[in-house]
Amino acid sequence: MEVKRYVESLCEAHGPELEDVFLAAVRRYYDRHGDELLDITGRTKAGLINDYIFSGIRQVLGVLAGFEIIEDGNRRFIGYESKLLIRIKKLRKLGSKRLPSVNRTHSSELFNTQRNMELFPDRAVNAYLGYVLNDENGAIDKVAFLYPSRQGTISWTVEVQASRIQRSLDIDIVPLVSVRPRVKIRGTSNDGAVGESS
Numbered sequence: 585m586e587v588k589r590y591v592e593s594l595c596e597a598h599g600p601e602l603e604d605v606f607l608a609a610v611r612r613y614y615d616r617h618g619d620e621l622l623d624i625t626g627r628t629k630a631g632l633i634n635d636y637i638f639s640g641i642r643q644v645l646g647v648l649a650g651f652e653i654i655e656d657g658n659r660r661f662i663g664y665e666s667k668l669l670i671r672i673k674k675l676r677k678l679g680s681k682r683l684p685s686v687n688r689t690h691s692s693e694l695f696n697t698q699r700n701m702e703l704f705p706d707r708a709v710n711a712y713l714g715y716v717l718n719d720e721n722g723a724i725d726k727v728a729f730l731y732p733s734r735q736g737t738i739s740w741t742v743e744v745q746a747s748r749i750q751r752s753l754d755i756d757i758v759p760l761v762s763v764r765p766r767v768k769i770r771g772t773s774n775d776g777a778v779g780e781s782s
Contacts, residue, residue, distance in 0.1 A: 586680070587709050587711075588729060588731065588740055588742065589741050590667065590668070590709075590765075591668070591711060591729045591731070592742055594664060594668070594729075595729070595742060595743075595744050598645070598648070599744045601644050601645060601648070602645070602713070602727060602744050603727055603744055604644065605637060605638060605640035605641055605644050605645070606640075606641075606715050606724050606727050607640075607724055608636075608640055608725065609636035609637040609640050610633060610636075610715075610717065610724055610767070611722075612636045612720065613629070613632055613633050613636055613779075614695050614722045617629075617632065630674045630685065633674070633717070634672055634673075634674075637672055637715075638653075638660055641653065641662060641672075645662065648748050650664055650665045651663070651664055652664075653706065653716055654703050656703055659691060659703075660672070661684055661701075661703060661704070662713070663704050663708070666704065666705050666707075666708065667707065667708055667709065668708060668709055668710045669695075669701060669703070669704045669709070669710050670711055670712070670713050670729075671684075671695060671710070671711075671712050671713070672712075672713050672714070672715075673685055673686060673712050673713075673714045674714065674715060674716075674717060675714040675715060675726070675728070675730075681738070682714065682716060682728070682741070683730075683738060684712045684714050684730060694709075695710045695732070695735075696732045696736045697732070697733075697734055697735070697736045698710055698733070699730065709731075710732060711729050711730065711731050711732075712729065712730040712731075712732065713727070713728075713729055713744075714727070714728055714729075714730055715727050715728075724742060726740060727743070727744040728741050728743045728744060729741065729742045729744070735772070748771075
């Protein structure tokens with residue numbers, strides 16, 4: 585399988601759905617958390633957006649043939665046709681490149697070097713599906729697949745429907761589970777009301 589061409593064909597077939605999910609997730613984040621933006625750290629923000637993205641993926645892609653949602657503890661992936669294992673990540677700028685924002689863990693090392701994650705067939709290829717968030721206007725500037733080589737570097741990038749990125753949205757993501765802050769603030773309950781400290 586020529587991986588880059590395979591990913592390009594996935595983008596041609598499902599680019600609009602992928603883009604809609606990302607745009608709707610960001611819109612949902614700003615609609616629900618707009619008043620709290622100054623109090624939310626970058627990592628918490630990325631975690632909330634990621635939760636909304638996965639809710640959208642379950643709704644939109646989870647029902648399409650070939651897509652499979654894979655969850656193992658706090659690790660979440662998208663499988664495609666048993667050939668591609670996809671991990672969603674915010675992209676950060678490093679020099680002139682955009683790279684996935686990833687903490688160094690055993691799992692991320694396996695993923696970044698194309699080793700078997702034991703969640704999907706051995707023949708599957710690992711790829712990131714990343715997004716570039718524009719904080720100034722609450723939009724997404726780019727959605728792209730990134731391929732980590734066996735050496736742990738990004739070999740290539742394939743953008744998803746870049747020409748449609750700023751258009752209006754057709755879907756509204758409804759979280760399948762309630763999205764709570766990942767860090768509890770002492771003296772408050774998860775809904776932000778003052779409560780007993782833990």
